[in-house]
Amino acid sequence: MSCPLDSTQRLALRRLLESGLPLLPRPYQALAQQIGAQEQQVLAQLDQWQQQGLFRRLGLVLNHRALGFTANAMLVLDIPDALIDEVGQRLGREPQVSLCYQRPRRLPQWRYNLFCMVHGRQRERVEAQIAGLLERHQLSDLPYQLLFSTQAFKQCGGRFAPVGARPHG
Amino acid sequence: MPLLALEQRLIERFQHGMPICAEPYLEMAQVLDCSEAQVIACLQQMAERGSLSRIGPVFDHHRAGASTLAALAVPAERLQQVAERVSQYPEVNHNYAREHHYNLWFVLTGPDRPHLQRVLDELEADTGLTPLDLPMLTAYRIDLGFALGDAP
Numbered sequence: 300m301s302c303p304l305d306s307t308q309r310l311a312l313r314r315l316l317e318s319g320l321p322l323l324p325r326p327y328q329a330l331a332q333q334i335g336a337q338e339q340q341v342l343a344q345l346d347q348w349q350q351q352g353l354f355r356r357l358g359l360v361l362n363h364r365a366l367g368f369t370a371n372a373m374l375v376l377d378i379p380d381a382l383i384d385e386v387g388q389r390l391g392r393e394p395q396v397s398l399c400y401q402r403p404r405r406l407p408q409w410r411y412n413l414f415c416m417v418h419g420r421q422r423e424r425v426e427a428q429i430a431g432l433l434e435r436h437q438l439s440d441l442p443y444q445l446l447f448s449t450q451a452f453k454q455c456g457g458r459f460a461p462v463g464a465r466p467h468g
Numbered sequence: 469m470p471l472l473a474l475e476q477r478l479i480e481r482f483q484h485g486m487p488i489c490a491e492p493y494l495e496m497a498q499v500l501d502c503s504e505a506q507v508i509a510c511l512q513q514m515a516e517r518g519s520l521s522r523i524g525p526v527f528d529h530h531r532a533g534a535s536t537l538a539a540l541a542v543p544a545e546r547l548q549q550v551a552e553r554v555s556q557y558p559e560v561n562h563n564y565a566r567e568h569h570y571n572l573w574f575v576l577t578g579p580d581r582p583h584l585q586r587v588l589d590e591l592e593a594d595t596g597l598t599p600l601d602l603p604m605l606t607a608y609r610i611d612l613g614f615a616l617g618d619a620p
Contacts, residue, residue: 401607402605
């Protein structure tokens with residue numbers, strides 16, 4: 300039984316994990332050395348975070364653009380509030396929808412409350428797939444918009460803790 | 469095993485989860501019936517080519533902190549400059565131009581909501597543009613991975 304990490308070590312470990320595991324045969328030992336801990340303590344902390352549900356997943360984090368998935372569409376829909384859970388659950392089960400979230404409206408600037416991400420290699424095929432999706436779920440008559448990305452300025456893991464200096468204090 | 473085949477199998481098998489243990493690459497190699505050195509070399513190449521962003525946990529920022537999706541309607545001639553300003557924040561992880569009146573979309577993550585609010589306020593003061601602030605209310609699907617084979 301290893302003793303738990305202290306809060307400073309936990310924060311440091313989390314920052315290191317957000318930058319990614321090193322490609323070494325004992326990656327957790329390398330991280331443990333950087334925070335002044337034992338490999339077993341680091342592994343125990345990861346198990347605990349996993350059990351607490353703090354990870355969505357732990358695995359390979361891919362850059363879809365570099366893999367040729369350059370057609371990246373955000374489908375936004377204005378769904379009546381009474382139907383949002385039902386429609387969200389149905390769209391969330393579609394295999395080509397990678398993210399499906401309810402978000403707040405901000406009237407009058409923004410009326411859409413359901414967000415779906417669809418990634419593909421070709422824009423025309425993504426458009427056709429979304430058209431099919433809307434038709435199958437009888438959503439074509441509701442207000443919606445398709446926002447394709449045109450440029451990625453930044454794509455990296457989320458940071459829980461701000462690291463280093465902020466641009467303007 | 470050819471490298472490309474190994475790459476594909478690594479992605480399919482370990483995108484959604486990999487073992488948490490002292491020697492994860494060795495365990496992955498045993499699952500795929502190859503050597504640990506081959507796994508590490510393949511991941512190294514993917515990282516160098518840019519197809520692998522990193523290896524490790526994707527934190528659920530909703531439970532492990534705070535996050536929001538924000539958007540700005542930026543005049544076209546200022547888009548590059550404002551996008552660079554937004555990307556400077558360590559709190560910003562994704563930052564994309566999209567085809568819309570709201571043409572700059574980015575995800576903010578931080579330890580708590582007041583922290584995110586300060587970033588949004590600072591951006592508004594700096595750019596003169598009011599961000600849309602669209603935190604997640606309900607997740608119907610949160611899988612960030614994707615299938616290589618059957619995507620359009």
